[in-house]
Amino acid sequence: MNRPTKIAAALAVIALSYPAAAWFTGQKVQAVLDEQYAELQSHPTLKMTERSYERGVFSSTEKITFEMVMPTAAEDGTLQAGEPLRMHAINHIKHGPLPGLSTLAAATMDSRIVLDGTPDESLKLPLEIRTVFQFDGSGRSAVSSPALEFGMPDSSGNEVRFGLGELKADIAFSAGLRSYTTKGTADSFSMEDPSMRITLSGLVFDGDQRRLFDDEPWLYVGKQRATVASMDVSGKEDGQLDGMAFQLERMSYDIDAPAEGDYVNLKALMGTEVLRIGDTDYGPAHYDFSLTHLHGRTLVALWRKLMEISTDPAVLAAQEEDPTALLAPLAEPAMALLGYSPAFSIDRISFSSPHGKTDLSAQVRLDGLQPEDTANPMMLIAKLQAEAKLSMPQVLLQSFAGGEAEDEDEAAFAAAQFEAQLGALEAQGYLQRDGNIVKTQAAFRQGQFTVNGKPFNPLALGGQ
Incomplete structure (x- = not known):
């Protein structure tokens, strides 16, 4: 067999076997998607309500509907159960090993997203999502979207306007979504209501x-x-x-x-x-x-x-x-x-x-807590360990004290009272003043509250 004949025979074998390879990779990608959706069903609020999958030899088409329950805020501030947000995804899948004759992979998938619930009609998001699946179940998704503006009603019937600038993101995931990396940019986001x-x-x-x-x-x-x-x-x-x-x-x-x-x-x-x-x-x-x-x-x-x-x-x-x-x-x-x-x-x-820098730090822990202790509030208090440190400009503290004053005389009186209180606390060792900065620290250990290392009883202090 001469060289041209060998080449022609090899190409014939490839041509005859490619449909079988494409069918196999189509099965593989469908199984990967089945696994992902099965795990999605365990989400407390996001559910897949419909799914159809039309698989051919060289390509497939998948249609999915998701629902996410969306609580809304009522006029009195309480939360109420609103209508679920419905999302429809249409996925066009090309099977490997050479999907679209553009790359070596198990499959490529191009996705389009549509949202229900806009005032007049469904919103077709201009997202372009291209996912490339590898033969081991891993893959990479490239997401892009041009600028977008749309409006949706709030619980009071007022329109809330949203604006999204250009978005680009790259997501690489391992088999079974056991790990992933993300990287992306978004030009802008805006939200406007009355x-x-x-x-x-x-x-x-x-x-x-x-x-x-x-x-x-x-x-x-x-x-x-x-x-x-x-x-x-x-x-x-x-x-x-x-x-x-x-x-x-x-x-x-x-x-x-x-x-x-x-x-x-x-x-x-x-x-x-x-x-x-x-x-x-x-x-x-x-x-x-x-x-x-x-x-x-x-x-x-x-x-x-x-x-x-x-x-x-x-x-x-x-x-x-x-x-x-x-x-x-x-x-x-x-x-x-x-x-x-x-x-x-x-x-x-x-x-x-303008008055200086403010610093605050605090730690809270429960030392040696046993599961049975959680039913006894007194055990929680006994094992509570907490501490905090504060450093703040005195002028800033003083502005808080006189913030409700209605005139200059009332503000001056509040400032004098506040200075007297700070002086009393400093004299008792509950705080220090370093120039314009007031510093103190507090701790709660073994059921005892201390300030700057001294036992502190706020009720007794108030009675003085």
Whole structure:
């Protein structure tokens, strides 16, 4: 057999076997999607209500409808069960091993999303989602969207306008969605209703997440980060928030949630270089906190219960007469989580002002708590360990004390009273003054409250 004949024979074998290979990869991709949707059904509020799958030899078409229960705020401030948000996805899938003759992969999938519930008609989101599935079940999705504006009614019948700038995102996922990475940008976001307008620009985000437990699809650990160039919030003239205005610039949001066995340790860092309220800039401002030794499976149980009650019509109706109705169902999973001795820490709250810098830190933990102790409030108090430190400009404290004064004489009287109170506390050792800065620290250990290391009884102090 000469060379041209061999080549022709090889091409014939490939041509004859390619339909079988495409059918096989089509089965493989359908199985991957089946697995993902089966796990989605365990979500407390997001459900797949319809799905059709038409599979051919070289391509398939999938149509899915999702529903997400959306609570709405009533005029009295209570939450009510609203109509579910319906999303329709249409997926056009090309089978490998050479889908569309453009790449080597198990399949490519192009998706289109449609939302129900707009005032006049369904909203076709101009999202372009291209997913490439590899032969091992992993893949990568590229998401892009041009600028978009639309309106939706709120619970009072007023229109809320939304604006989304150009969006780009890249998501890489492993087989079974056991881990994923994200990276993306969004030019802008805006929301406007009759009382206020919010605008945000220059969003950049990325993340690296993995499942803590293979059988739990809703608990991921890892890192997430986002930065925002600017954010403006302003109340509208003659609206409920008339006169309100603040701006933030160069914001950052970092979350690091590593796993330690079956436990999660979470640390969040939030900061902004500019925090302008009215004409005063309080930046740089920071809010850093930590949640450590969180038992993973108990944490998921608490999260699931929170999602369930936030959309339960019976619970939402009960809150009108009893505001604690939303919290009562959380008591059991919350107490179970406390039984694993988690710790909460405000690592830093800081902001600047024309008078100087303010710093606050605090830690709260329950030492040696046993699961059976959670049923006894006295045991919780006995094992509660807490401490806090505060450093603040005296002038800023004084402005709080005289903030309700109606005239200069009343403000002067309030300032004199406040100075006398500070002097008494300083004389007793409960605080120190370093120039313009007031410093103090408090602790609660073994049932005793101390300030600057001295036993402190607020009731006795008030009686002096």
